[in-house]
Amino acid sequence: MAEMTDNTHAMDSAWRYVTKNISKKLEELENSEDSQYFLAIANEYRSLLAAASALLGNNNEDDDHQEFKLKFLDMTNQAECLSKRADEFQDKYFKYNIPYLGHRCFKDYLKDLQEFMTIWSKETEKGRRKGEKSLIEWMQQLNQSQRKTTFEEMKKVVIDLGTHISYVISDFLFVVTVLGDRINLMNNLDYFKAMIKLLNVEKMNDFKRVSYLFQFNRASCNQQSSLGVVHLEYNNIHGVISTQISSCKQLTHFHVTRNKLSGSLPASLVMLNNLIQFDISNNRFSGSLPDFSSISGLQVFLAENNQLGGEIPRFDFSNLKLFNVSNNNFTGSIPDVHGHFTANSFIGNPYLCGDPLPNECPPSQSNTLSEKSKDSYKSSVTMFVGYIVLGLIVAVDNDGDDSMYKSSFGGLTKSETSADDQSGFVSSSVLVVLTSPEVNGLKFEDLLRAPAEMIGRGKSGSLYKVLLGNNQIVAVKRIKDWDISSHEFKQRMQRLDKVKHPNVLPTLAFYSSKQEKLLVYEFQQNGNLFKFLHGTNMDYAFDWATRLEIAANIAEALAFMHQELKDDKIAHGNLKSSNILLNKNMEPCISEYGLMRVENSSPSKSSNAFFKDDVYGFGVILLELLTGNLVQHNGIDLTDWVQSVVREEWTVEVFDKALLSECASIERLVSLLQVAIQCVSRSPEARPSMNQVAAMINAIREEDEKSAVSFEPSQLD
Numbered sequence: 263m264a265e266m267t268d269n270t271h272a273m274d275s276a277w278r279y280v281t282k283n284i285s286k287k288l289e290e291l292e293n294s295e296d297s298q299y300f301l302a303i304a305n306e307y308r309s310l311l312a313a314a315s316a317l318l319g320n321n322n323e324d325d326d327h328q329e330f331k332l333k334f335l336d337m338t339n340q341a342e343c344l345s346k347r348a349d350e351f352q353d354k355y356f357k358y359n360i361p362y363l364g365h366r367c368f369k370d371y372l373k374d375l376q377e378f379m380t381i382w383s384k385e386t387e388k389g390r391r392k393g394e395k396s397l398i399e400w401m402q403q404l405n406q407s408q409r410k411t412t413f414e415e416m417k418k419v420v421i422d423l424g425t426h427i428s429y430v431i432s433d434f435l436f437v438v439t440v441l442g443d444r445i446n447l448m449n450n451l452d453y454f455k456a457m458i459k460l461l462n463v464e465k466m467n468d469f470k471r472v473s474y475l476f477q478f479n480r481a482s483c484n485q486q487s488s489l490g491v492v493h494l495e496y497n498n499i500h501g502v503i504s505t506q507i508s509s510c511k512q513l514t515h516f517h518v519t520r521n522k523l524s525g526s527l528p529a530s531l532v533m534l535n536n537l538i539q540f541d542i543s544n545n546r547f548s549g550s551l552p553d554f555s556s557i558s559g560l561q562v563f564l565a566e567n568n569q570l571g572g573e574i575p576r577f578d579f580s581n582l583k584l585f586n587v588s589n590n591n592f593t594g595s596i597p598d599v600h601g602h603f604t605a606n607s608f609i610g611n612p613y614l615c616g617d618p619l620p621n622e623c624p625p626s627q628s629n630t631l632s633e634k635s636k637d638s639y640k641s642s643v644t645m646f647v648g649y650i651v652l653g654l655i656v657a658v659d660n661d662g663d664d665s666m667y668k669s670s671f672g673g674l675t676k677s678e679t680s681a682d683d684q685s686g687f688v689s690s691s692v693l694v695v696l697t698s699p700e701v702n703g704l705k706f707e708d709l710l711r712a713p714a715e716m717i718g719r720g721k722s723g724s725l726y727k728v729l730l731g732n733n734q735i736v737a738v739k740r741i742k743d744w745d746i747s748s749h750e751f752k753q754r755m756q757r758l759d760k761v762k763h764p765n766v767l768p769t770l771a772f773y774s775s776k777q778e779k780l781l782v783y784e785f786q787q788n789g790n791l792f793k794f795l796h797g798t799n800m801d802y803a804f805d806w807a808t809r810l811e812i813a814a815n816i817a818e819a820l821a822f823m824h825q826e827l828k829d830d831k832i833a834h835g836n837l838k839s840s841n842i843l844l845n846k847n848m849e850p851c852i853s854e855y856g857l858m859r860v861e862n863s864s865p866s867k868s869s870n871a872f873f874k875d876d877v878y879g880f881g882v883i884l885l886e887l888l889t890g891n892l893v894q895h896n897g898i899d900l901t902d903w904v905q906s907v908v909r910e911e912w913t914v915e916v917f918d919k920a921l922l923s924e925c926a927s928i929e930r931l932v933s934l935l936q937v938a939i940q941c942v943s944r945s946p947e948a949r950p951s952m953n954q955v956a957a958m959i960n961a962i963r964e965e966d967e968k969s970a971v972s973f974e975p976s977q978l979d
C-alpha cells in the first residue's frame with residue numbers, strides 16, 4: 263500500500279511539475295513565435311513520459327488479471343478512435359495538399375483544421391483525463407491485488423496515443439511553419455495547449471522548419487496521387503531544400519519565391535522530369551545550378567535575386583516561356599538563347615558575358631567586370647519578379663483581423679476589397695473580361711495563381727508578363743493610385759472596348775479597386791519601337807520604308823481613335839516609342855490607349871484640344887524614327903536639338919546615318935521632318951490634328967511608293 267501511495271504521489275507530482283512548467287512556457291510563448299519553445303515544452307513532456315515509464319517499469323508483478331486487460335483495451339480503443347480521426351484529418355489534408363497546395367487553400371485548410379482541432383482538443387483533453395485516471399486507478403488496483411501486469415503494453419498505449427496525435431500536431435506545425443508570421447499564433451494557443459500535452463516528443467525533436475516540410479511532402483509523395491503543385495511563396499521559410507524532394511516525381515509546379523531558403527540546390531532536382539514551373543527567385547540560394555536541360559517540359563525557370571554561381575546550364579530556351587537568372591553571381595558566357603530572352607533575364611551577374619548582354623565575352627573568357635558595372639546593370643533596369651496575386655492580397659482570414667491582410671507591394675487592403683467581396687478574397691466577378699475570345703473564361707484567380715515577371719515600371723505603373731494556366735502569355739499593367747472612380751474607369755474601359763483598330767492593342771480584361779487597377783493585354787513578344795530604335799537588336803533591318811510604314815500606321819490609328827473618341831475626350835495620354843509595340847508580323851500596335859486622364863493643355867475649349875498632347879507625343883516618335891536619337895540625349899532634348907539644327911539649316915545632319923547610307927530620299931526625309939516639327943510646336947494650338955498628320959504622311963508614303971515603282975527594273979527597260 264505504501265508503494266502504491268509513493269507511486270501515485272510520484273506520478274501526481276510529475277504531472278503537476280510538468281503542467282506548471284508547460285503553463286509557464288506557454289506564457290513565454292505568448293511573447294514569442296519561436297519554434298524552439300515547442301521543443302522545450304516537448305522536452306518537458308518527455309520527462310513526464312520518462313517518469314511514467316519508470317514508474318510502470320519498476321513494477322514487476324506478473325499476475326495477469328482480466329479486469330486490467332479490459333482497461334488496456336479501453337485505452338487502446340481510445341487510441342484507435344483518435345487514430346481514425348487523425349486518418350480522417352489526413353484525408354482532408356491530402357484533399358488540399360494534393361494536387362494543389364496553394365495560398366487560397368490555406369484559408370480553407372486552416373478553417374478545417376481549426377474546426378477539427380476544436381473537436382480534437384475536447385476529445386484529447388477528455389481522453390487524457392480519462393487515461394490519467396485509469397492509470398492511477400489501475401496502479402491502485404495493481405498495488406492492492408499484487409498481480410502480475412503487462413507493463414510493456416501499458417507503455418505502448420501511452421506511446422501509441424502520442425504517435426497518432428503527432429500526425430495532427432505535425433500538420434498544425436506544418437501550417438504554422440508555412441504561413442510563418444502570417445498566422446496569428448496566439449489565437450491558436452488553445453490548440454497548442456491541447457496538443458502539447460499529448461505530443462510525441464521523439465518526432466518533435468526531429469522538427470526542423472524546412473527539412474520537416476519536405477519530409478512531410480515526401481510522405482505525401484509516396485502516395486499514388488502524389489504532390490503535384492507547391493505554392494509556398496511569400497512566406498518566411500528558412501533552411502535548405504532537401505535532396506528528398508526528388509521523391510516528389512509528380513511535382514509539376516514548385517514556387518517558393520520570397521522566402522529565406524538557402525544552401526545549394528540538390529542535384530537530384532533534375533530527376534523531377536515532370537517539372538513545368540520552377541520559381542526559387544528572391545531567396546538566398548548559393549552554389550551552382552543543376553543541369554536542368556534534361557527536363558524537356560520546363561516552361562518557367564525563375565532564379566533571380568539569389569547568390570547562385572557557376573555557369574548557366576544549356577536550358578532548352580526555345581521551350582521556356584519565362585526565364586530569369588538576373589542578380590546572381592553567374593560566370594562565363596551565356597548559352598545561345600535563340601533570341602527568346604533579353605538582357606533583363608541576365609543582368610546583375612558581373613562575370614557573365616555575351617549576347618543578349620551588351621558586354622562581349624573576351625576571347626580568354628577571363629571576364630573581370632568591376633563591381634561598379636554590376637551596380638550600373640542593376641540600376642539600369644529595375645527588375646522584380648513575383649506573383650501579382652501575392653503582391654495584391656494575402657488573405658489568411660481566421661478572425662477578420664485586418665493584420666492578417668498583408669500586401670507585399672503595399673497593395674490592396676481588406677477594406678479595399680470588401681467593397682467587391684466581403685470574404686476578403688477578390689472574387690472572379692471583379693475581373694471584367696471584355697469581348698475577347700483570347701481570354702474567354704479567364705478568372706481573377708487564374709491571374710492570381712499565374713507566375714509573373716515584372717518587365718518594367720513606368721510612370722503610370724508596373725507591367726508584368728504573366729503565364730496563364732493554358733500557356734497563354736499576357737501582359738498585365740498594374741496602375742496604382744489613379745484618381746478615377748471605379749465606375750468611371752469601368753465606363754472608360756467599356757467605351758474603349760467598342761473602338762477597335764488593328765493597330766491599337768485592345769484591353770482583354772480589367773480589374774478595378776479604389777487604389778489599384780489591372781489591365782490585361784495580349785503579350786507582344788517582339789517588344790517595343792524604342793528597343794528597336796535605340797537597343798542592341800541588329801537582327802531586324804529598320805530601313806526607311808519600314809520606318810515610314812510604321813509612322814503612317816500609327817498616325818492612321820491615332821487619327822481613327824481621336825475621331826471615334828472625340829466626344830468622350832479620351833486621348834492616349836502617354837504616347838511614346840515604348841508604348842508602340844511590334845506584333846509578330848512586326849506591325850506597330852499602340853498600347854495602353856486611354857490609361858491617362860488628359861487635361862486640356864490648350865487654351866482652346868474645343869474637344870480637339872484634348873488630343874494635342876498625343877500629337878506632340880507622335881511628333882517625338884517621328885523625330886526618333888528620323889534621327890535614331892533618344893528623346894533625352896546627353897541632357898539635350900531631342901525636339902530642341904532638331905529645331906535648333908533646322909533653324910541653322912543643317913538639316914541633313916539631323917537624320918539617322920543609317921537612313922542616309924541606304925540613300926533614302928532626302929526630299930521625303932525632310933518632308934517627314936517638317937511634319938514632325940509641326941507636331942512638336944510649343945503651342946498646342948499650332949499643332950495639326952492627327953487627321954491632318956495622317957494625311958500628310960500618307961502623301962509622303964504615296965510619293966515614296968511612286969518613286970520606288972519608277973525604279974523597278976521592268977519600268978526602266
Ligand SMILES: Nc1ncnc2c1ncn2[C@@H]1O[C@H](COP(=O)(O)OP(=O)(O)OP(=O)(O)O)[C@@H](O)[C@H]1O
Nearest residue numbers: 718720721722723724725737783784785786790840
Ligand atoms: N502588351 C505588351 N506586350 C509586351 N510588352 C509590353 C506590353 N505592354 C508593355 N510592354 C513593355 O513593357 C515595358 C514596361 O511597360 P510600361 O508601360 O510599364 O512602361 P513604359 O511604357 O516604359 O512607361 P509608362 O508606364 O509611362 O507607359 C515596356 O518596355 C513596354 O514596351
